[in-house]
Amino acid sequence: xxxxxxxxxxxxxxxxxxxxxxxxxxxxxxxxxxxxxxxxxxxxxxxxxxxxxxxxxxxxxxxxxxxxxxxxxxxxxxxxxxxxxxxxxxxxxxxxxxxxxxxxxxxxxxxxxxxxxxxxxxxxxxxxxxxxxxxxxxxxxxxxxxxxxxxxxxxxxxxxxxxxxxxxxxxxxxxxxxxxxxxxxxxxxxxxxxxxxxxxxxxxxxxxxxxxxxxxxxxxxxxxxxxxxxxxxxxxxxxxxxxxxxxxxxxxxxxxxxxxxxxxxxxxxxxxxxxxxxxxxxxxxxxxxxxxxxxxxxxxxxxxxxxxxxxxxxxxxxxxxxxxxxxxxxxxxxxxxxxxxxxxxxxxxxxxxxxxxxxxxxxxxxxxxxxxxxxxxxxxxxxxxxxxxxxxxxxxxxxxxxxxxxxxxxxxxxxxxxxxxxxxxxxxxxxxxxxxxxxxxxxxxxxxxxxxxxxxxxxxxxxxxxxxxxxxxxxxxxxxxxxxxxxxxxxxxxxxxxxxxxxxxxxxxxxxxxxxxxxxxxxxxxxxxxxxxxxxxxxxxxxxxxxxxxxxxxxxxxxxxxxxxxxxxxxxxxxxxxxxxxxxxxxxxxxxxxxxxxxxx
Numbered sequence: 001x002x003x004x005x006x007x008x009x010x011x012x013x014x015x016x017x018x019x020x021x022x023x024x025x026x027x028x029x030x031x032x033x034x035x036x037x038x039x040x041x042x043x044x045x046x047x048x049x050x051x052x053x054x055x056x057x058x059x060x061x062x063x064x065x066x067x068x069x070x071x072x073x074x075x076x077x078x079x080x081x082x083x084x085x086x087x088x089x090x091x092x093x094x095x096x097x098x099x100x101x102x103x104x105x106x107x108x109x110x111x112x113x114x115x116x117x118x119x120x121x122x123x124x125x126x127x128x129x130x131x132x133x134x135x136x137x138x139x140x141x142x143x144x145x146x147x148x149x150x151x152x153x154x155x156x157x158x159x160x161x162x163x164x165x166x167x168x169x170x171x172x173x174x175x176x177x178x179x180x181x182x183x184x185x186x187x188x189x190x191x192x193x194x195x196x197x198x199x200x201x202x203x204x205x206x207x208x209x210x211x212x213x214x215x216x217x218x219x220x221x222x223x224x225x226x227x228x229x230x231x232x233x234x235x236x237x238x239x240x241x242x243x244x245x246x247x248x249x250x251x252x253x254x255x256x257x258x259x260x261x262x263x264x265x266x267x268x269x270x271x272x273x274x275x276x277x278x279x280x281x282x283x284x285x286x287x288x289x290x291x292x293x294x295x296x297x298x299x300x301x302x303x304x305x306x307x308x309x310x311x312x313x314x315x316x317x318x319x320x321x322x323x324x325x326x327x328x329x330x331x332x333x334x335x336x337x338x339x340x341x342x343x344x345x346x347x348x349x350x351x352x353x354x355x356x357x358x359x360x361x362x363x364x365x366x367x368x369x370x371x372x373x374x375x376x377x378x379x380x381x382x383x384x385x386x387x388x389x390x391x392x393x394x395x396x397x398x399x400x401x402x403x404x405x406x407x408x409x410x411x412x413x414x415x416x417x418x419x420x421x422x423x424x425x426x427x428x429x430x431x432x433x434x435x436x437x438x439x440x441x442x443x444x445x446x447x448x449x450x451x452x453x454x455x456x457x458x459x460x461x462x463x464x465x466x467x468x469x470x471x472x473x474x475x476x477x478x479x480x481x482x483x484x485x486x487x488x489x490x491x492x493x494x495x496x497x498x499x500x501x502x503x504x505x506x507x508x509x510x511x512x513x514x515x516x517x518x519x520x521x522x523x524x525x526x527x528x529x530x531x532x533x534x535x536x537x538x539x540x541x542x543x544x545x546x547x548x549x550x551x552x553x554x555x556x557x558x559x560x561x562x563x564x565x566x567x568x569x570x571x572x573x574x575x576x577x578x579x580x581x582x583x584x585x586x587x588x589x590x591x592x593x594x595x596x597x598x599x600x601x
Contacts, residue, residue, distance in 0.1 A: 029102055030384040030424050031155045032136045038172040040383070041115040041135045043077025045069070045084065046184070049110045052304075054091025058122040061366035062390070063098045065091035066125050067106045069114065072184035075169045077116070082181060085131045087119050095395045095405075096367075097301040100388060101453045102241070104138040107249070112151065113169070115140040137382035143246065147285060149190045157245055161186040196283055203227025205278060205288040212556050215240070215297030216269030216458055217309065217490060218402065220256065223263045223278060223288075231281040232258040235265045240272030240297060240459040243469050247277060253306050253403075269300040269307060272461040272469070295556025296467070296487030297458040301393045306403035310393055310456055311494040312352070312506050313408050319507035320353025321412065324360040326374035334431035335416075335443060339373060341432070342447035342478070344511070349480055349597065350488035351508035352455055352495075365390055365413045375418035384424070386471075387416045387446045389453040396501035406500035412454045416446070427473055435476045445477045457487045464593075482552050482584045482595045489554055489582050489597070527585065531599040538564065538571040538587060547588045549573060554582050575600055 038044065047069040054065045067086045074080060089100040116132035123131070134140030138154045144161055145151070151158050151165045158165055162185070170176050205225040213219040215237075223235070232255060236247035254266040263278060273294050278286040300307035316322045323343075330336055346352050362370050363377065381388060392411040397404060420427040420441075429443045436442035445466075452467050459469040465481040480488075495506040525546075526539045540546060545566035551559050551573070559578060564571045564587075575583075578600045586595045 029137065029139065029154065029386060030420075030427065032139055032384045034156070034168065035172055036383075036422075037115045037135055037140065038076070038169060040117070041076060041140070042118050043080075043116040043132060044075040044113060044169060044173070045071050045077070045080070045116065046073040046075070046113050047071045047084070047111070048184075049106050049108050050083065051108060052091075052106065053125070054093050054097075055123050055125045056093055058124055059366070061364065061368075062089065063091045063093055063096070064089055064121060064123055065106075066123060066131075071181045074179040074181065075113070075166075076173050076175065079179065080181065086114060086116065087121055087123060087131060087133045089390075092301065092303050096410075097303075097393045097395070097407075099299055099301055099391045099393075101299070101391075101450075102137060102385060102388065104134050104141055105241075106141070110141075110143060111146065112141055112143040113165070115142075135382075136384050138241075139384060144186065145246070146186060146189045147193045149186070152242075152245055154242055161190075193283065203280070203284055203286045205276070205286055208276065208288060208292065211290075212293040212295055213267045213271075214487070214490070214556060215267050215271040215294050215460075216300045216307065217267075217298055219267045221265050221267055221276075221292070223265070223276065224261065225278070225286065226261055227280070227284070227286065228258065228260050228263060228278055229280040229282060230260055233281040234279040235263060236277035236279060237268060237271035237292070237294075238274030238276075238461065239270050240294065240461050240469055241270055244272050244274045244461050249279075251302075251305065251307060267294065269297055269458045271297065272459070274461065293556075294460060295462075295552075296483040296490070297460055298487060298491060299391060299453065299456045299458045301391075301395075301407055303403075308395070308403055308405060308407045309494070310391075310407040310409055311491065311498060311500065312456075313495070313500075313503035314353075314506055315410070315503075316355075318355075320355065320509070321371055322355050322357040323371040323373055323412070324357050324362075326363050326372060327359055327361050328363075329374050329416075330359045332375075335375075335429070337433075338431040338444045339447045342444050342451055345448050345478065345480055346451050346455055346488070347509045348511040350455065350485065351492055351511075352488070353506050353509045365415055367392055367411060369411065371412045373414050374416070376415050377418075381415065381417050383422075385417060386441065387414065387450045389414050389450040391454065391456065394501065398500065408501050408503055409456065414447075414450050414454065416443075416450075437474050439473055441473050442471075442476045442478070445471055445475065448478055448480075452484065452488075455488050456491050457484065479594060481593075482550075482586050483556060485584050485595055485597050486552065486554050486556055525587065525594065527596050527598060531601040532575055533601055534574065534576045536573045536575050536585070536598060538573070538585075540569050540571075544589060546571065547590070549588070550586045551575070551578075552584045552586070553578075554584075559583070 051068045065088045069084050089103045090098045115135040117135045119131040119133045142151050142153045208223045235250045238244035239246050239248035248270040250268045256264040275288045390413040393407050394410045395405045395407045398406045426439050430436035430440035431443045457467050466484045499505050546564040548563050550561045
């Protein structure tokens with residue numbers, strides 16, 4: 001019997017120390033309190049990312065990126081030279097690359113405060129001094145927004161860089177003497193940028209189209225307005241990895257055209273729903289008055305200049321990929337069953353050809369041709385990380401493809417946090433099939449999300465969808481929604497139709513059918529026929545009272561919305577005017593809903 005627990009609270013555990021932060025939830029991570037970060041970090045520095053280069057570790061297990069940081073100030077730790085190196089997971093070496101989700105990804109030019117711990121990895125870049133890794137993954141970087149005098153990380157934001165934020169650190173380090181290595185004054189920069197904004201001429205975004213797009217699939221967004229300037233600047237989107245509390249800048253190569261009154265840009269993988277921003281070459285920010293909707297998004301491996309779509313192929317010789325559970329994970333009956341339910345949610349709904357093979361004694365995340373499912377060992381995962389998916393990629397030259405290469409997924413690895421300790425010891429896994437309540441974290445929801453990354457779906461900002469950037473304890477998000485299904489269908493279209501890099505195409509899973517969809521809402525709903533030509537029927541049990549149904553195309557556009565008759569066990573929707581193709585129907589019942597895929601022929 002499930003224990004009685006207190007009311008829901010977000011995984012973000014609020015705190016206050018010398019100042020008040022605005023708290024924000026972050027994808028599949030538990031917030032580490034600020035005082036714990038300061039006290040647990042071996043060093044705390046302010047600095048700027050000068051460059052980044054990726055290398056294999058000495059075991060050739062994983063790729064890491066070495067970020068060279070110009071040090072401005074030291075709040076805690078030893079004295080440094082003018083630069084240090086911060087190691088983050090993932091990157092690209094030659095024709096191989098890795099994307100690790102979640103993890104900290106830094107960009108050249110980023111400025112902020114880094115909470116650091118000593119690096120224990122041996123990296124093949126020829127140096128060993130002044131190497132660190134971020135404490136608590138992406139939580140360990142507090143990025144500056146100098147134009148607005150703000151600082152933020154994955155969970156928190158605060159105004160007042162050199163006042164409130166500095167004070168919050170020194171109050172916990174008991175060290176008022178901040179060591180200055182290089183001259184940097186956040187207040188001075190903010191004042192200068194504020195003066196530039198006040199003297200700017202008329203500049204505005206009047207409209208943009210389309211208003212609903214998808215990220216990481218080369219959708220084009222046209223932004224109209226005035227005062228953009230004749231020289232190319234930047235285009236910013238709300239960053240889905242951080243729930244939209246900061247902007248993500250599109251690559252220069254993603255800007256297709258630029259004029260004083262119109263910009264055309266490819267929507268990047270990390271773009272999330274929210275306003276958009278033009279940053280002119282002369283430093284003026286122009287923000288839209290309305291929000292762009294990003295329906296789904298896909299992971300894009302990157303070489304720093306270009307982002308690339310990827311696809312799965314026939315890796316195991318039987319049409320897809322074989323995963324293997326590590327011995328101790330397999331032996332955890334509850335975790336095993338929970339993972340299999342999450343696994344089947346993708347396999348049987350989207351047709352991704354995955355299977356679970358023999359148990360393995362391999363207990364490491366490495367490039368070893370094993371798609372592993374395992375728990376971490378000790379403190380292997382950074383503080384606060386619930387689960388992590390590593391996608392490995394290979395590439396080949398194809399001058400006809402964008403960026404000149406094609407990319408395939410060569411291996412997938414997933415690792416879960418085995419226990420909650422320290423400040424998080426009140427939390428525990430709920431493996432199901434019961435749903436999580438109180439201080440329980442739903443394992444199946446975390447698993448289905450990480451498997452979504454394996455499917456090559458990126459984060460979105462849309463509560464209720466599996467690929468939404470955040471989750472809370474006592475929150476259960478196990479069912480694939482319209483955007484999850486649409487993004488997966490887009491990937492599968494490449495998987496089964498495009499043969500690249502000399503590989504054989506993936507074949508659809510035998511678990512996926514095109515017949516009557518008998519996956520039910522409350523075990524009592526189905527749609528038929530499927531495929532359909534004229535009328536789509538929704539059959540329900542007598543005790544269910546449906547409210548409405550919305551049909552989306554694979555681009556995420558609403559094409560039909562219809563109220564349903566609650567008293568009827570059979571509702572019919574005319575789809576005869578829809579073009580042939582794949583669609584998704586979201587059926588609403590009170591506070592819950594289910595989404596089904598169907599085909600119009």
